[in-house]
Structure formats: C-alpha cells, structure tokens
Amino acid sequence: MSKNSIETSPQKSQFGTRLKSILAKEIKSVGYINSIETLGALDGPGLRSVVFLQGCSLACKYCHNPECITPKVGRTYTAQELCLELLKYRSYWGDSTDMYAGIATGGITFSGGEPLLQADYIQQVSEQLAKHASKHSLARIHLAIDTSLFVPQFHIQQLLNRIDYWMVSVKHLDTQAHKFLTGQGNKHILRNLEYLDGQLAAANRVKSLRLRYLVIPGYTDSTSYAADFVRLASSLRSLDSIELLAYNSHAKTKWEMAGKKFSFGGIPDATRNQLELLAGQLRAAGLKVIY
C-alpha cells in the first residue's frame, strides 16, 4: 500500500483536521464504553480490569469484538465515573505497597474497539487515576493499552507518558494481506509502531511494548511470515514480548448476536501445535514469546 492509500482511505475524513477538533471536543466530556471486564487475566501482565471502548478504525473480517466497532454508541462514562468504577477492583491488581509483594503488578487495560480513538478521554481517565493514587499515597496504577495503532500519530504521542504498557496487535506484515483482512493496508501502522518504539526507547522504557499476533490458519501462519516477524520484532528496542493468539471461530456467534453477517466462515481454529511451531521460530531468534 502506498503512502497515499492511507490518505485516500475512507478514514481520511475521520482524521481530517476539521472533524478532528469537533471529535476531540465531544470526546472530552464522556467516553463511550462498551463494557468492563473486571477480571482480565489475558490482557497484559498480572490481573487487570479491562475497559472495552467503543469505535474502531479497522474492519477486521474476524473481529472478536464486533459489538465495539461502531463509534459513539452505548453507555457513556465521564472520566471520573469510570475511575470510580475501576478503582473498586484496585485491591486485586496488586502493587508494591501491599502486603503481597512479589506478585506481578496488574492494573487497567484499555481495549476495544480501538481505544486510541478516544485518546483524550483516556488521558483524562489516567490523570484522574494518578490524582487518586497520589492523594492516597498509593503506587501509580499500571495502565496498558491494546491497540492496532491505526490512528493519527498524535494520539499515540498524547498518551506516551500515560500508558505504561503498549500492546500492539499486528494483523499482518504484508500490506495487501493486511488490507484484505482489515480493510486497510499496514504502512501507517508500521510507521506508528516505529514511532512508538523510538519514543519508548528514547525514554529508556525497555520492555514496555508487546506485539500481539493472531495466528489464523491459512492466513497468518506461514513460515515465511515468521522470518518477517523476526525481522520486525528484532528491530524494536522497547520490545518486551510477543503474544501469539490462536484464532477461533467463537467470533461468529458474537457477529450474529450483534446482528451482523460473519463473512470469514470456514476457517479452522488455530491449534496449539501451530502456535508452538511459530513460537519456536521466534524463540530461536531470541525473542520472548507467550501464548
């Protein structure tokens, strides 16, 4: 995909300057939240409460949260309301001040949808959380984000110092395949990834980046991708780990529940073996892999 393709994509107007300011103003007041999963053990380090934000800039054929795609629908929370809601689960996240020292620090994960589309709101939430922590002399709450990075770069910049742990879902390394799977090419995403990694590395924040990669049999599991992936991952200076996720067809039910047609049928679930195979190749290159 050429540099231009992003400019000509349907998202162009959404990223246009005029609309951007309107959007920012509106988002400032409230966040659109699809749901909150208070017990998240799979979305970042430790035990986390996960906020699923509404709205996404990609249109992945296999999306596992199709109910989160439409922007600005569902329940709204002010930043303060969301903080109060999330802080109810603080005691389960663990931190260095409690008596269970030694347990991995959990916290909050912003997911979606594409959470960075509500970056202003997340910024407000993080400010509120920081205020709360300092008011009660508590350790800072660990924040993670689950993003595709298919957003304007300034949203990343905006949250760089707010988000402790960045989990970037790389859908595909081949831009055509990426476009097929998600409706968009990957150039913009890779540029953003390079930017994010550069900034994190410059701040000496090593191990604050995780790549998440969905293994879809027949689409993202070929051995040649592994080599590409190793190249990409090895170039990242802030990388902590690579997380392999197994494709499963549960998404179909969710699409149907959301009243949408699921066009990605007939793909077999990824097996443990397929994950292990890929993991082996990545590990051989000295990368930390979890799945």
Next chain:
Amino acid sequence: MDSSSKQTQGYDSVQEFIANNYTVYDGGSEFLASATPRTLAIWSQVKELLAQEAAAGVLGVDTQTPSTIISHGPGYIEKEKELIVGLQTDKPLVRAIKPNGGIRVVQKAAADYGYQLPAELVDFYSKHHKTHNDGVFAAYSAEHKLLRSKHVITGLPDNYARGRIIGDYRRMALFGTSQLIAAKQADLEKVLTTGSPVTAKSGVGVVATAAGAGTVEENIRTRQELADQVSALQQLELMGKSYGCDLTRPAENFREAVQWTYLAYLAAVKQQDGAAMSIGRLDAFFDIYAEKELQAGTLDEVQVQEIIDDFVIKLRLVRHLRPIEYNQIFAGDPIWVTLVLGGSLVGTDKYPNSTNKSLVTKTSFRFLHTLRNLGPSAEPNLTVLWSPFASQGWQRFCAQISIDTSSIQYENDELMKPYFGSDYGIACCVSAMRLGKDMQFFGARANLAKLLLLAINGGKEEPMLLDSDEANDMGGELIIPGLKELSETEFLDYEQVWGRLVELMDWLAQRYVGAMNVIHYSHDRYNYESLEMALHDTDVRRLMAFGVAGLSIVADSLSAIKHAQVRPKWNSAGVAESYEINGDFPKYGNDDARVDDIAVQIVQEFSQALKRYKTYRNAEHTLSVLTITSNVMYGKLTGATPDGRKSGVPFAPGANPMPGSETKGALAALNSVAKLPYSACMDGISNTFSIVPDSLGKDSVSRETNLMQILSGYFAAQGGHHLNINVLTPELLIDAKLHPENYPQLTIRVSGYAVLFAKLSPEQQDEVISRTFHTHV
C-alpha cells in the same frame, strides 16, 4: 468450677501446647514425598471398593446392630498394611444404622437400598424408645409443621441428627482418657442438684451461663450429660483397646498422635450421623509430633507423609446411611469431614511475640498433598484459612492444588479471628467454632424468596409450576393469617413491599426460633452427642445457627420493584402467578450499591429479627447465607419471582448472584458478595467461584499468581468470608455427565463442600453446568 477448661485438660492447653511447640514453615512444597508403594496398594484396594459402591449405591448395610462407640468390633481394609486403623463397622464402607435420630428415616434409608430392618428393632424404637424425631413432632406447633410442609423453612434437622458439633479430638491424643475422665468427673461433682444463683461469665462476644449455676432442672441435665460424657470416654477407651491402642495415656509419638485423634473422631462417627461431622484443626498439632520425630531421626518425610495419607484414606471412608431423598438437600453423600489448614495466631498477653504468626506447618502442606498422592476427593473437606501472614510458598501451593483439583475451599482467617480466636475449626461449610469451646445448634435455612412472595400475596401461597406438562397449582392457601391488604397499585410499590417483608421476617423469626428450640431440646434429650461433648469444655458457648436461601433473588426482586416497574399478574386465586417488568434494574453481582445495599439490609434485618426471640439454653443467634445443594430443590418449590425468575428455576447457591446477572465479570461479583456483613452472618457467607482455566492466565505460573491475587483481593481487601474455587470448563462437566465412568474422581466445589460430580443428580449436574463460569475471550 470448670475443671476441663481450667486445668491442664482444657482448651487453653491444646492451644498453648501448639503455640509453644509448633514450627512455622515458610518454604515451598519441594520437601513433600510421594505416595509409597504400600499407600498406593491399599488405595487401589479402596478405589476398587469405591467403584463397587458407586455402582451399587451402598456397599452394605448392617441392619442388625444400632451403632454405638463399641457396637462393632475392629474393622480393617487389610490389617497388616494399615498404619492408622479403625472403621465404623467390621468392614469398609458397610454402613451402620443410628436410629436415635428417628427410626422411620433409618427404615426408609435401608429400604431405598433394598435392605429391611428387623421387625423387633423397628418395634423397639417405635414403642419403647423415644427418638429425637418423635420428640420434635410431639412438641412442634401446627404453624411449625405448616411452615415446614410449605417449604418456608426447609432442611431442619428434625428427622435426622443435627451434626455440626466438632469434638476437640486432639484432646484424646494430648491427654489420654484417664485425665479426660477425671476432669469431667470432677466437674460433675461440682454441679449442685439444688441449683445455685446465676452468675454471668463473659465469653467471646456472649454471656455464657456457667454450668452448675443454673436452675435445679438445668443442673440435673448438666449432671446427666456429664455422666454420659464420662461413659462415652470409657467406651472410647474400650474401642481403642479392641484395636490394640492404650488410649488411657497420651500419645507418645507421631503415629500415635494421629491414631489417637482418629479413634476419637471414629467414636464420634460411630455414635452420631449428624449432617456434618467435621474434624477440626490438626495441622500444627500433628506437626509438633512429626517434627520431633524428624529431628530425632525416628521417622523420615516419606514415613510422615505415609501416615498422613493413611489417615486421609480413613477419612475418605466414613459413611452414613441416608435416604435417597436426602440427596436433594445434601447431595453426593457428604460427611463434611471439614479439616481446616493454616491460619495464624492471635496475639495475646500470653504470647505477645506470636501476634499474627502463621500457623502453616509442613503438615499443612502434607494434608493438601494427599490430593496428589491419592487424587482429588470430596472428603476430607479441605478448608484453607486464608491469611495474609502465610508465606508465598504456601499460598502458591494452595493455588496450584486448587487449579489442579478444584477440591479446596478458602475462608478468611482475619475476618474470623476477632470472633473465634486462632484455634477454631469449621463445621460443615462455613460455620466457625472455637474448638472444644463452642458448639452449634444447626438450623438449616429459611426460604426468603418464598417469604417475599408471601409478602406480596397477602400471606397466601404463590402458584407453582408442578411439572412442565401439568397444569399449575393455583396457590392461594393462607399461610400467614391476619395481614392487612397492601393498597392496590398497578405496579408493586417498593416501600410497601419492603415494609411488609420486614414485618414478615419478624413473624417468621419467631416461628423459626421456636422450631429450633424444639429441635435442639429434643436432640439434647434423645440423641445427645456425649462423645463429642466430652471433648469440649463443660461450660460451652452455644451458637444457634439460622440460615437464609434465595438472597440474590430477593435482592434482585426488590431492586426491580424499586428501579423498574413490576406489574404482578394476579390469577383467579388472588395471588400473583408472574411478574411483568418494564425497564432495566441493577442486579446483585455487579458491585452496584443500588442493589447490593438491599442485599445487606435483608440479612441485617433478618438477623435482628431472629435475635428478638429467646433461644434454648441461651444460645447465641447466628445466621448463614448458604444453601448446600438445596438451591435446586428450593427453586423447584418456589413460584415465579419479581426479578423475572420463572417458577421452578434453581436458586443461585449460597450468596452467589443469579447466573447470567453478572455483566461486569468475576471481580464485580466477588465485591458484591463481600459486602454482606459477617457481623450479621457469623455462621458464614458461602460463595462459589468457577473459572475456566484458560481465563485465569496464559501459563501455570500466571494462573497461580492470578488466583492468589483474586484470593487476597477478596479476603484481605474486600473482607469476603468464603470462596469455593473451581477451575474447570463446563465442557468437561458436560462430558462427565455423559460419561461418568471416565471421571471417577472428578471433584467439584459446590456450596461449602466438595462433591464427586458423578454423585450429583442429573438436575443438580445441570444446575452446576449452568452456573456462571467466568470466561473471557
């Protein structure tokens, strides 16, 4: 006057013995030893017997010999191979009869499995010997019987033995029967049959009346009970002799300490078939003997573990004869050999340096390790007293075993210590008692959902779905007379309904306390637990344990009435047959104060109502939020409720939210339950947590860590009381339902105990499968 507590024989001294002699263990599980070939051989023999039992229902019934401590001669699995000996009857898994609770129920139980009691035995217990059951029904009022038959109060121990009394079986090992008998005899001599002025003596949070300071009648009762206790100890001594054990003296080594303790427990389960026959707290106590021998080199780790394994095999073999229908309230043939592990010391003037010192010893690990050496099991009911003062090594080991076996329950030590100190046990599921110092009058539970429907229906019974194919029962029978009509409104009015419910709680509390007084008067008189009480102080604190079922339904129903619009659909009998709900309402289980506060109010209100009514023997009122497995039966017998629940649908177990009502995930549900105040529910708040392994973390270390984090968050920060942990998938349970032969040892936690999944009824299995399994994709 209380020699058994003031002198060396008392509870203080067991506690002191432990505090002064035990060795806390801060390390990990790496020291543990695997099962020996001897253990594996005997366990495989036992497994064979268990399989035969599973196929037949029971392996045998001795219908000839009413069980007492000395009714049966010594029994063995294979005498030469056993390290710890003793069976309830001559043969393993052969069940004895205990007709003192009621002859009819024993007759029925035997008949259910194709056995018949000898006519002369039935004749004797019907004509010449009054049973507990006879006593209760002679004294019950018409209202008591009505409330019972209408399932407003259910599961009362009025035709079976009450249980829930934990003898301090360690006293047997520490003192021997000679000292125990002498102390009890000394106590007996001090109780005057002329009575004496009442003096109040302060217990923990209660005023107990010192034995011997009562009325003439009370004192004579005390003397008779003490004489019975002495006699029970003498019988225990004889039973010990039949196994070649000289119980007159204290145990002298580790094996004897375990053996002596077990024989005392065995005597209890030979004498009584109470609903829950729990064993108390043994880990630090046994560990002192084990540690001494390990230091001296007279035993090694393999031998110590082997003795614990053999002891646990014996505990897995305890059986009672129950009618099949008993399964509805207590499914899966449970004994509740509840054994607590861990916990921590309370700092006292006596041990200022011991404040909060962990009570985890190597033997705590050894008991959990039996789930690996022998495989998962429902019994003993292993209960970890979760303490923030326990080592990471212990907490991680608990988490590991939970994830592997789903066989452990957890209870909050820091929450219970202020009420029960540091030497308490758990009877049944969640009932704490200071060992040898507290006893309980068990009282099952009231169906609060039904009470809510009575409030709405002007005291008349609600219509019920009898069977899916049949016409509905119209309801309308008057159960609570004299209620003024609620003013007619299209939608139910919250203030009116709540006010009426509070009024009915008081009405019910009076009858409930009354029925309990009758039951426990009769049980003391006709089926007294002389052996268990011989292993208590003479002057005990008595707790009267009431309970509620249907809490989540009542809270959700009231929330619907308050926050949405609920229109009852009245039938021709003038009672609501269903409810139409307009609008959304907050549901219990989402950490939402708008409804959780209602749940809190309900238990507080009912607890206060109960406390207004005088109890037998001045027992202290306590309350539990616990259903055991009767939540399925309660559901069946309760009509549609204003939360939208349909007639006949099972209740959630214990204090759990209703399945499907939790929209924010597991932690929100835990937080809601944790809000229920222990101060109002001192008999325990049961919560069952089920999670799919893959949702707990990516690898075994993170799963363990995350589970530890859930437990510490729930207990230390939220102040929750109890948590059953199941880590398994509904798919596995569905497969186990279809192919039970492939899952002979599949154990799951239900409300307050563990059960072999294969032993649940199909309906109970379906209910377990339909519960919320926390999962996250």
